[in-house]
Amino acid sequence: MNFCSNCGATVALKIPPGDNLPRHVCDACNTIHYQNPRMILGTIPEYGDKIILCKRAIEPRYGKWTLPAGFMENGESTAEAALRETREEANANVELGELFSMLSVPHVHQVHIFYRATLIDLNFGPGEESLEVELFSEADIPWSELAFRTISTTLQHYFDDRKTGRFALHSGSIAPQHP
Amino acid sequence: MNFCSNCGATVALKIPPGDNLPRHVCDACNTIHYQNPRMILGTIPEYGDKIILCKRAIEPRYGKWTLPAGFMENGESTAEAALRETREEANANVELGELFSMLSVPHVHQVHIFYRATLIDLNFGPGEESLEVELFSEADIPWSELAFRTISTTLQHYFDDRKTGRFALHSGSIAPQHP
Numbered sequence: 059m060n061f062c063s064n065c066g067a068t069v070a071l072k073i074p075p076g077d078n079l080p081r082h083v084c085d086a087c088n089t090i091h092y093q094n095p096r097m098i099l100g101t102i103p104e105y106g107d108k109i110i111l112c113k114r115a116i117e118p119r120y121g122k123w124t125l126p127a128g129f130m131e132n133g134e135s136t137a138e139a140a141l142r143e144t145r146e147e148a149n150a151n152v153e154l155g156e157l158f159s160m161l162s163v164p165h166v167h168q169v170h171i172f173y174r175a176t177l178i179d180l181n182f183g184p185g186e187e188s189l190e191v192e193l194f195s196e197a198d199i200p201w202s203e204l205a206f207r208t209i210s211t212t213l214q215h216y217f218d219d220r221k222t223g224r225f226a227l228h229s230g231s232i233a234p235q236h237p
Numbered sequence: 238m239n240f241c242s243n244c245g246a247t248v249a250l251k252i253p254p255g256d257n258l259p260r261h262v263c264d265a266c267n268t269i270h271y272q273n274p275r276m277i278l279g280t281i282p283e284y285g286d287k288i289i290l291c292k293r294a295i296e297p298r299y300g301k302w303t304l305p306a307g308f309m310e311n312g313e314s315t316a317e318a319a320l321r322e323t324r325e326e327a328n329a330n331v332e333l334g335e336l337f338s339m340l341s342v343p344h345v346h347q348v349h350i351f352y353r354a355t356l357i358d359l360n361f362g363p364g365e366e367s368l369e370v371e372l373f374s375e376a377d378i379p380w381s382e383l384a385f386r387t388i389s390t391t392l393q394h395y396f397d398d399r400k401t402g403r404f405a406l407h408s409g410s411i412a413p414q415h416p
């Protein structure tokens with residue numbers, strides 16, 4: 059951030075009075091530009107003992123498999139965002155279930171949130187940001203070809219819970235991967 | 238948003254290729270400026286059958302009572318944000334418990350998330366953004382003097398659950414209030 063989005067003057071990184079973190083502050087119009095984590099919302103769409111995964115048609119992780127998910131937009135609820143992303147990425151009609159996972163990814167300033175969902179019909183297929191959309195049973199999950207660790211973590215919890223017959227909420231944090 | 242925070246040129250509201258919502262787009266450097274909901278993280282700090290509330294020293298809702306909570310910052314997890322806000326607003330030392338409520342407030346582009354927490358000692362007191370910090374039993378909760386509906390909703394669920402002896406996760410959405 060170099061310029062004030064309000065008045066166009068240059069911004070400086072400084073700690074505002076009463077604050078304890080450096081912010082981009084405009085000396086011309088006094089606007090403080092806060093930057094905050096973003097939420098990624100999605101679903102685990104279930105159909106019998108299978109779930110839907112989408113093969114990504116966009117970077118990052120082009121060609122890798124993911125659950126239908128994307129950035130929550132202003133003006134919607136977490137549930138509405140999860141349903142919208144499921145429609146956009148997989149053209150899937152689902153009934154939303156319980157909140158299942160909430161995983162922070164502090165080093166990229168994101169929180170990934172997944173709901174369970176039940177597929178209403180089989181009229182699904184790739185949206186603009188997916189190459190393929192397929193139903194996978196647990197044995198066929200392409201674990202080494204998953205796009206993000208929030209996806210593999212969520213799926214691991216999902217299949218673990220399914221074996222016990224009781225789904226819990228899983229919250230946690232994903233640390234940076236070291237080489 | 239009037240100016241590009243990257244290059245300082247004026248921005249225009251338009252739907253980028255492959256998108257379906259209007260964004261602030263810079264014609265000079267092609268940056269798309271997305272705006273997304275922000276997360277407010279906090280706790281319900283318990284001590285025996287009482288919980289902590291803070292009287293707000295800032296607007297909005299100066300003088301009204303709230304749970305310790307505030308905007309999640311880049312670089313932290315939801316749990317870290319909830320603990321930090323509890324320290325900042327109430328100087329309270331708590332052990333974090335389970336995720337308890339996640340309430341979307343779409344008309345103000347926010348999601349409010351509360352964890353249960355257990356007060357470790359009684360060395361609490363008002364931080365810079367609080368006028369008073371006090372322990373309240375259920376009978377003494379100032380329901381008509383609470384700052385936000387996410388607070389009253391969270392507390393109502395909390396006391397309802399406590400009567401049953403089993404705490405669940407409560408997710409939902411708060412609609413705009415009509416006059």
